[in-house]
Amino acid sequence: MRFHLVRNCVQSLFKNNLLGELKRLPCRYNHTNLSELEKIRNIGISAHIDSGKTTLTERVLYYTGRIESMHEVRGKDQVGAKMDSMELERQRGITIQSAATYATWKGYNINIIDTPGHVDFTVEVERALRVLDGAILVLCAVGGVQSQTLTVTRQMKRYNVPCIAFINKVDRMSADPYRVIKQIREKVGYNAAFMNIPIGLEGNHKGIVDLITQQAVYFDGQNGEILKYDSIPNDMVAESKEKRQELVEAISNVDDQLGEMFLEEKTPTNEQLMVAIRQACINRKFVPVYTGTALKNKGTQPLLDGVINFLPNPSEVTNFAFIQKGEDQEPEKLEMKSQRDNSNPFVGLAFKLDATRFGQLTYMRIYQGCLKKGDYVYNARTQKKVKVSRLVRMHSNEMQDIEEAYSGDICALFGIDCASGDTFVSERNSSIAMESIYVPEPVISMSIKASSKDSMDNFSKAIQRFTKEDPTFRCEWNNDSKEMIVSGMGELHLEIYGQRMEREYSCPVTLGKPKVAFRESLTRPVKFNYLHKRQSGGAGQYGCVIGLLEPLPIEQNTKIAFSDETSGPNVPKVFVPSIKKGFEEMCEKGPLIGHKVTGVRFRLQDGKHHVVDSSDIAFMLAAQGAMKQAFDDGSWMILEPIMHVEVSAPSEYQGDIIGQITRRNGLLQSTNEIDNYFIANSEIPLNDMFGFATELRSLTQGKGEYTMEYSRYSPSRGEVQRELCDKYRQEMAEAAAAKLSKKN
Structure with missing residues (x-):
């Protein structure tokens, strides 16, 4: 009984990272002598889809004591991973929205953003990397460098974000981390080297060899929370020395001090090597590579050590704002001062919006100064003054109220009306603005409509919310096709929003292929001579138009033209605008497939009128009759x-x-x-x-x-014209039959 009690206490201590200080991988710093700012890390976890990002984040939260138990992305207990808080994420087993959390590891505060891996949600990665100081690039030991891996590394390059790599899933069949690091060097172009190598692969994976200390590390305990250190297995001694030498060579190529030592054939100390790795990593000249398997609870703690050892704190990253001088002048660069006090004016960037039951939640990265609950800040874009009524830190979908946040922190605000990418400042009429977030253009469009008219209000609310939250999701009304068109980054992107409308707003929608805005035009000129005459007692209607409908030159085939070539009293000039109006109204629906008529000119050459019965409406109807005559007599084609x-x-x-x-x-x-x-x-x-x-x-x-x-x-x-005409005739026949059956 006592034994089990002692064992549980020891495991708890290791889990909460107290005894872990006694035996751990080397760290450059003396933790007790660091400032508060130097103990902050803002990191993102990015990778190709299904590389294990969310599973890795779940292990990080467990080993740092943020959660009491671990759950899987597709767990049998139906709980799901902590960072996949949306029901759709747990159902599909993928990350759809980036989620923020924070953890403490060996006295360091780590703000973490778990990002989606699917290319359709790339803007979530984009805006996360915009505000982060470092990143963990996760790669699958089987899949290696994949398509989204390349996209993520391009995004890191755009914002100069240094990273460390983690080759995950070394326990899977066909796992080959040595092939993956070769791909990192060749396909991505990184100067990379192993920080540790696996002891065994696939089903034989037991632990790792730390190349700095030249020790074997094993992960014991029920959930791999106890680290045991031992000598390197005999069959791996030669390989571990070779890989350490490879690491030293990679750093020597980008570090002057180690380069000189390498030429003089001197062996650097562990401390010198760690310092050089950190500097090269921060300067994006080197990528440390770790190995392990998050699912089997191996390799996460050394990776966390790598985060605090090698990724920069906010004071080591130079962030700039821009001061707008005027329309004709170049903006001036202003370096942000990362100090944990309120001695500098507040500057923050709203990088993500989320609608909750409490109102709009605005995620903000603070670059300078201090933000306190109850403060008033100004939106630099709109110059509107807003009050910070509630300030929180996010743990996935949970919130912790805080009283203040300082430079380097990532927090969230309630009740702030703004757009993604807005800069907030403490001074009215400030001309400071942070660099905006790059938003890729949508690549696919689909038609969308609510399944029932009763849900139109909810449909409008959903569209308004989603377009505000996600700048790559756009919606607009198309006058040509008379339908609502949504655009996004892929079919899955639009499908997810369609499902969210049904789940969150009780508004089922139908997505379909949008209609192409075809046009109809003449192939050769056609004459018209139409008399509109109606007598039904009292004042009648009389109007006659004579002329020519002809095609415009090919470069003007999207326009319509009207020319009045009459002379004399046959067609009074006062009726010409009505004739033009009748012509334009008939151009709204062509004879072949019901699309707009373009590329034609209506030449009014002659006509007749009646002193009493001629009127605006008579000549407008005459023009419409002339167009119908041209529809019947002319030769028409479809433009695409x-x-x-x-x-x-x-x-x-x-x-x-x-x-x-x-x-x-x-x-x-x-x-x-x-x-x-x-x-x-x-x-x-x-x-x-x-x-x-x-x-x-x-x-x-x-x-x-x-x-x-x-x-x-x-x-x-x-063949396209025949297919479109046949389809249109069929639709008209079906509509007429439906109308007749309804009448009967």
């Missing part, structure tokens, strides 16, 4: 929008992508190659572009990107 498409992808996929463009009836205009990437410019009909984003990602393993913009309208192919 042609898009200019620029595709960028690694050169190895060039042949496949050109084939894809050709299959979509595209016309290749030019190709060129830059740094092993090729860029293809082509023109493709918009009607053939649906599904291109998904196919491009599949074809290029997610590495391909494309942009699309309107180029011109062009006559559609014969």
